[in-house]
Amino acid sequence: MQKNPVxxxxxxxxxSIVGKWKPIILYHLLQGKPLRxxxxxxxxxxxxxxxxxxxxxxxxxxxIVKRVIYPQIPPKVEYSITEYGMSLSPVLETLHQWGVAHxxxxxxxxQKNEQTKTD
Amino acid sequence: MQKNPVxxxxxxxxxSIVGKWKPIILYHLLQGKPLRxxxxxxxxxxxxxxxxxxxxxxxxxxxIVKRVIYPQIPPKVEYSITEYGMSLSPVLETLHQWGVAHxxxxxxxxQKNEQTKTD
DNA sequence: CAGCATCCACATTGATACTG
DNA sequence: CAGTATCAATGTGGATGCTG
Numbered sequence: 001m002q003k004n005p006v007x008x009x010x011x012x013x014x015x016s017i018v019g020k021w022k023p024i025i026l027y028h029l030l031q032g033k034p035l036r037x038x039x040x041x042x043x044x045x046x047x048x049x050x051x052x053x054x055x056x057x058x059x060x061x062x063x064i065v066k067r068v069i070y071p072q073i074p075p076k077v078e079y080s081i082t083e084y085g086m087s088l089s090p091v092l093e094t095l096h097q098w099g100v101a102h103x104x105x106x107x108x109x110x111q112k113n114e115q116t117k118t119d
Numbered sequence: 120m121q122k123n124p125v126x127x128x129x130x131x132x133x134x135s136i137v138g139k140w141k142p143i144i145l146y147h148l149l150q151g152k153p154l155r156x157x158x159x160x161x162x163x164x165x166x167x168x169x170x171x172x173x174x175x176x177x178x179x180x181x182x183i184v185k186r187v188i189y190p191q192i193p194p195k196v197e198y199s200i201t202e203y204g205m206s207l208s209p210v211l212e213t214l215h216q217w218g219v220a221h222x223x224x225x226x227x228x229x230q231k232n233e234q235t236k237t238d
Numbered sequence: 239c240a241g242c243a244t245c246c247a248c249a250t251t252g253a254t255a256c257t258g
Numbered sequence: 259c260a261g262t263a264t265c266a267a268t269g270t271g272g273a274t275g276c277t278g
Contacts, residue, residue, distance in 0.1 A: 004164070006215075010142035012225075013218030018137055020271070023129035037240050045123070048272060053241065074239045075278085087220070091213045096125070098210045099132030105203075106131075139251070156260050167252060172261065193259040194258085 013091070016062055019055050021047050023092060026081070029065060030089055034080035064088065132210065135181055138174050140166050142211060145200070148184060149208055153199035183207065 017023060021044060028043050029035060035043070040052060056079060059065035064085035070076040136142060140163060147162050148154060154162070159171060175198060178184035183204035189195040 004143070006146060007140075007143050007163075007165075009215055009218035009222060010146070010211075011218070012221045013214045014137065014142065016221065017214075018133065021126075023133065024123070024126050027125060027129070044126075049241070050243095050273085051271065054271090069240095073278090075241085077240060084224075088217065091217045092129075094210045094213050095132045095136075096128055098207065099128030099130070101206070102131045102135065103128060168261070169253085169263095170251065173251090188260095192258090194261085196260060 016059075016064060016088070017091065017095075019058065021051060022055050022059065023095065025052075025055055025059070026064070026085070026088060026092055027096070029079060029081040030086070030092065032081070034068070034078040037077050037079070040079065059085075135178075135183060135207070136210065136214075138177065140170060141174050141178065142214070144171075144174055144178070145183070145204070145207060145211055146215070148198060148200040149205070149211065151200070153187070153197040156196050156198070159198065178204070 017026070024044060025040065028040065037052070037056075040056075041047065041049070044052070056065060056067070060067050063082055066080050066082045066085075068078045068080070070078070136145070143163060144159065147159065156171070159175075160166065160168070163171065175184060175186070179186050182201055185199050185201045185204075187197045187199070189197070
């Protein structure tokens with residue numbers, strides 16, 4: 001733990017959320033339906049197997065995601081959001097909303113700049 | 120831009136917020152009072168001069184933070200949140216709240232574990 | 239199917255010294 | 259006071275090949 005408590009709190013929150021793919025993984029799992037490893041891969045076409053595994057392990061560690069193994073061949077593993085993980089929903093939600101607005105704003109500015117060029 | 124729009128939106132939001140010290144910089148600036156460079160340094164005792172400069176430049180670039188230079192000697196520069204930057208307030212707020220709860224929860228679990236040891 | 243192991247590239251941060 | 263410049267360390271993510 002560090003000296004600065006506010007810093008800590010942000011860090012604690014961001015650690016759980018940050019990682020190139022964690023927000024989208026959580027976004028999909030927050031839909032409620034458990035997803036298999038390869039289903040997640042299909043939903044995140046650009047993620048590598050390695051990163052999906054790593055991120056899922058980290059989320060599991062923090063009890064944000066639950067991993068259920070069905071002992072069968074071929075293996076089947078399902079990932080789902082935990083009750084605790086659901087508490088992240090408002091965080092992701094506001095973050096997502098801001099992202100949408102932020103992108104829109106950028107495009108507006110870009111358009112304006114292109115207009116003034118032709119003036 | 121990438122193929123996945125949801126990914127984009129999260130990335131856009133996180134880009135603005137992520138950076139080891141950005142959340143706390145914003146947290147302090149969101150208090151409303153403009154802060155000088157060295158005032159910020161004092162509020163963030165562990166940040167290096169270099170990182171403070173870099174993060175402030177990035178926030179300025181995105182028009183989240185405004186930089187005002189008073190041409191005098193010794194130099195005086197004040198940083199403040201822009202109106203647009205204020206729109207980040209709810210994002211930081213929910214993030215911060217979740218961080219607080221997350222830390223409390225971890226400590227509760229730790230305490231429980233120490234109890235069961237002595238049982 | 240659902241991984242793990244290894245090696246590598248690049249991005250982010252830090253340490254330190256110097257300046258108008 | 260408010261920086262910049264340079265260099266070094268660390269961290270994060272990607273590519274590839276192998277496995278029960």
